[in-house]
Amino acid sequence: MPFLEDIGPRDERRGPIWASFATVGGQVERMVFANLAWAVQVMPLGAALAFTGLPWWLRIVLGLYSATVLPAATAVLFGLAAEACRGQHIDAGLAVELLRAYAARSVQCLAPLYGTFGVLIWAVVLAHARGLSLPVAGLTLVILVWSVCATYWGPMFAEDPSRSVVVLARESIRLTLRRPEQTLASWAMVAVSWVMGAVSIGGLVLIVPMFVAVLQTHRYQHESALPSCR
Numbered sequence: 001m002p003f004l005e006d007i008g009p010r011d012e013r014r015g016p017i018w019a020s021f022a023t024v025g026g027q028v029e030r031m032v033f034a035n036l037a038w039a040v041q042v043m044p045l046g047a048a049l050a051f052t053g054l055p056w057w058l059r060i061v062l063g064l065y066s067a068t069v070l071p072a073a074t075a076v077l078f079g080l081a082a083e084a085c086r087g088q089h090i091d092a093g094l095a096v097e098l099l100r101a102y103a104a105r106s107v108q109c110l111a112p113l114y115g116t117f118g119v120l121i122w123a124v125v126l127a128h129a130r131g132l133s134l135p136v137a138g139l140t141l142v143i144l145v146w147s148v149c150a151t152y153w154g155p156m157f158a159e160d161p162s163r164s165v166v167v168l169a170r171e172s173i174r175l176t177l178r179r180p181e182q183t184l185a186s187w188a189m190v191a192v193s194w195v196m197g198a199v200s201i202g203g204l205v206l207i208v209p210m211f212v213a214v215l216q217t218h219r220y221q222h223e224s225a226l227p228s229c230r
Contacts, residue, residue: 016218017189023084023214024207030090034080035210037095041073042066068107072099074114075106075161078154081213085221105161112165113153116146148187149176154213155220179223186219 024031045066048059079098080090120143127135152172156163163171176183190212197208 016186016215016222019085019218019222020211020215023218024211027084027089028207031084031210031214032206033092034077034090034095035207036205038073038077038209039205041069045070067111071106071111071114072103074154075102075110075157077210077213078158078217081210081217082155082158082221084214085217102157102161106157109157109161109163109165109168110153113150113168117143120146148183149173151176151183151186151190151216152220155217158217159220175220175223182223183219186215189215 043066044062048054048062048066051059054062076095076098079102080095083094084090120139124136124139124143127139149169149172152175153168156168156171193203193208193212193215197203
């Protein structure tokens with residue numbers, strides 16, 4: 001697409017947010033296909049939560065399936081985003097290669113990191129049920145701060161899957177503290193994207209997670225390339 005090829009370099013100079021739109025627009029059909037593959041892995045969990053009339057054992061099986069495969073699916077999504085941000089075309093063959101490379105490590109690294117949100121949210125619900133307003137406020141703040149740091153987890157894992165959970169967490173905090181305004185700008189864009197996707201429903205299935213992965217990858221590649229971030 002000549003038009004997108006023409007605007008791509010200018011968007012890159014404008015920063016990661018503009019570059020993300022250009023990257024997704026450059027191969028939108030491939031991005032949608034990747035996003036659909038990821039969304040399929042989430043659907044069993046969504047069914048388990050939405051259809052409370054299902055047998056309890058079936059809801060557990062559906063939830064466990066999504067919990068088991070989502071770390072690997074998310075790792076593949078970020079791996080594809082990394083390649084796309086470098087100007088490479090993504091396809092099903094590349095996704096399979098990434099799945100083989102990331103599957104085991106994603107469970108060890110990404111699952112604990114993203115799983116902390118579930119623990120924190122559960123703690124908020126429990127504290128709210130007991131009328132503990134101060135813990136609710138404190139935990140909510142922790143969730144927000146931790147979600148800002150999460151900007152860098154996926155891209156860092158895709159760059160080097162051998163990094164441990166501790167290293168990923170520590171480096172994400174370091175980058176966030178070093179570049180707070182820039183990180184917050186991407187975090188705000190991610191939040192807007194998730195809200196728009198939730199409102200439209202179709203956005204979550206078609207493009208939002210892939211766009212978020214591309215946006216966070218561009219932010220990480222931009223910030224990690226700066227001398228001050230080494």
